[in-house]
Amino acid sequence: MTQLPPRPADDSERALGFARATMTRWLSPSLLFATAVRVGISAVLGSYADKREEMAALPAAPPADLSDGTEPPGYAEAPDGGELWFDYVSDLGDGFDATYAMASLLATPSLDLAGTTTPRGRMLVMGGDQCYPTPSITGYENKLIGPYRAALPRTCPDPAGAPRLFVLPGNHDWYDGLTAFMRVFCQGSSIGGWRTEQTRSYFAVQLPHRWWLLGIDIQFDSYIDDPQRRYFIEIAAQMRPGDAVILCSAKPSWLSAADGDAEAYAVLDYFERTIIRKVGAQVRVSLTGDRHHYARYSECARDSERARYTEVGGAAQKFTAGGGGAYLSATHRLPQRLVLPPAASRAPGKSDPPAHYELASSTFPDAQTSRRLAAGIVGLPAFAPGLIALLGGVHLLLALAIGGAGGTTGRGAVGRLDAIAAGLRHAGVPGLFEGLVNSVPGLALSLGVMGAGVALTKAGRTARGGVAGVAHGLTQLVLAVAVIAGAVAVASPLPGTWLLAGVLPLVVAVGGLAATEVLAAYLWLADRIAGLNTNELFAAQGIADYKNFLRLRIGPDGQLTIYPVGVRAVPKRWRFAPDAAAGAPWFTPIDRPLEAFLIESPITITRAAPDQPPDCLGPPGAREGA
Known part of the structure; x- marks a missing residue:
């Protein structure tokens, strides 16, 4: 036995x-x-x-x-x-x-x-x-x-x-x-x-x-x-x-x-x-x-x-x-x-x-x-804190790519950092946007952000999904430029390469959190307006x-x-x-009773189906919330 x-x-x-x-x-x-x-x-x-x-x-x-x-x-x-x-x-x-x-x-x-x-x-x-x-x-x-x-x-x-x-x-x-x-x-x-x-x-x-x-x-x-x-x-x-x-x-x-x-x-x-x-x-x-x-x-x-x-x-x-x-x-x-x-x-x-x-x-x-x-x-930031780090990392790479596009190329690692810092310090908002397309890394990252926005819709091949994905991608890029510009303004008193010590942590922390909230806003609006990403919104x-x-x-x-x-x-x-x-459950609830009800x-x-199905309820959309 x-x-x-x-x-x-x-x-x-x-x-x-x-x-x-x-x-x-x-x-x-x-x-x-x-x-x-x-x-x-x-x-x-x-x-x-x-x-x-x-x-x-x-x-x-x-x-x-x-x-x-x-x-x-x-x-x-x-x-x-x-x-x-x-x-x-x-x-x-x-x-x-x-x-x-x-x-x-x-x-x-x-x-x-x-x-x-x-x-x-x-x-x-x-x-x-x-x-x-x-x-x-x-x-x-x-x-x-x-x-x-x-x-x-x-x-x-x-x-x-x-x-x-x-x-x-x-x-x-x-x-x-x-x-x-x-x-x-x-x-x-x-x-x-x-x-x-x-x-x-x-x-x-x-x-x-x-x-x-x-x-x-x-x-x-x-x-x-x-x-x-x-x-x-x-x-x-x-x-x-x-x-x-x-x-x-x-x-x-x-x-x-x-x-x-x-x-x-x-x-x-x-x-x-x-x-x-x-x-x-x-x-x-x-x-x-x-x-x-x-x-x-x-x-x-x-x-x-x-x-x-x-x-x-x-x-x-x-x-x-x-x-x-x-x-x-x-x-x-x-x-x-x-x-x-x-x-x-x-x-x-x-x-x-x-x-x-x-x-x-x-x-x-x-x-x-x-x-x-x-x-x-x-x-969403509390539900998926890893997104903050991921999206903050994307903002970091964008900041480095934009700074590199706007600075004069230096020699060695220190020279390159000096060039990136100078590029960010003197770019201004228009220059930051130009940096997204004026360098191969900036352009590649920008296209990657746009592609990810379209892919997220899971309907990118349709006009509705394509528009929603492009709009989300563009919003994330605009946000990245705004965060980088704000970080440069805050850290501008720092001399030379030290500017990066102030800019980059701010870009990662603030940019990651803001980008995650923009993603949350996209999921809500995509569902509300276009019926897209409803599963992701709840998952x-x-x-x-x-x-x-x-x-x-x-x-x-x-x-x-x-x-x-x-x-x-x-x-x-x-x-x-x-x-x-011996046969009793191992755990019992403490904070609230476990209450079941009929939905x-x-x-x-019946086993045999009726000769004629019952009548429908009326025109589509008759139910509230349909």
Whole structure:
């Protein structure tokens, strides 16, 4: 019999077996560089060494069977006659406070949600991005396994008695080609009190009353590899006409399609059309994360402006629920309507006519709160202090390049410094601007600043993105000249080369701080005016609050009910409890209670879709904040 580890005696890293991580600082220069390298490696691995192809050598696990509604052997609760509860959480492996808070709620035996007692799920689905910013065995241990083990310690030596865990990889899990993901989640191990069963990065679960849950790995929306396609064809062969599918993927491709990537939805459309609908089944619910908020889109009839429909027995639903622990994403830029697949898609055989979806009124956070939180970017220097040093260094190089362009070339290092000091002292503001283009270093740095401004928009190839990027780059250059001119004026009493001793530190400190605030202002204005860089605007702040997960129930009547669970504020201080019972959480909150609530009323979905989707809500933009 497996020996269970003892409860830790103290909260040191050595005793806990993991480090309590802080939130990822997404605009940290070192992190940006390291992540860029991993992204490049991942792109190569995805093209030339796709781990999904290698998985074909592993035996494919048959679909987990939870269809009879009875508890698995050794499970503590009694059979419930065809009722099944399970949970969905995504984007969870980041700072300890948010990740552990959500793990604690998922581990709690039951939650009272608006007067309804909802038991902990017999199955937990993790929807992607289990480790930020890049995956490793140590990263998974510190940011996922450790917090979940602390929230639900394993108390039963027999893993058959534990609730089941199924995990999809997101793009951050893919950054090492799924190497760490496969070792952590595909070898029958335990994550705290949950046990893994899958052998590949995708899975299938047979649920009660002819419901199915399918988790597909489509790796950056690129394609479905042939072994995975054949696996799901075999699963679909077990379905009957009229069966209903809950489809999990790691990215809301429907939003990417609305953002201008016409082919983003093509893979999901292909999967649904050629595998699910081909056997007479229907995708009734789509679940995903990647965007770290809660939002729901409901299928509706085309070109109708009648009243809102009832949620009971409604048409297909698409949920984004990426609130498991990562930084908060905005909701105020979500499109009001979706047409899937979009008319611009050139995918052969795409679904025709397309389906129309409407954004539900209850997002979390709501649009007004999302806009208010956006203004917090003013604290960017505190969120990413490394930017001050980086941008201050750019100002330093600009000062040296400008001074060198305006001074007479001297001999030796001292002579060159004398020339730079003289160039800065006598340039004047017009001369400082001339120095940006009158030397090769100045021109190269200026073009680099402009190029970085355009690249930051991630839409530089469009007119809107190009204008925004050029405007930001020019503003940074004007700021640099202003800071250099001010520093020269302050240090002008210093003689000769000593001028640099006064100018250069001021340029680095003041210029770095001012440039960081200009970047913050750009991010806010780009989102506010042009809808650009909204993700960067929120990622830079690392907001740990406004978290969410989904609790799902298939009732004895065969209806699926989804409870969207939200947490407005995450505790930031925890008390270690070494003397609590063996199965009790290791930490309890000190500064505030961990309070869960229903984001919106439970959404009930029948297995059979209605003949006609419900009516849409009216013309686009009808919802406040759209």
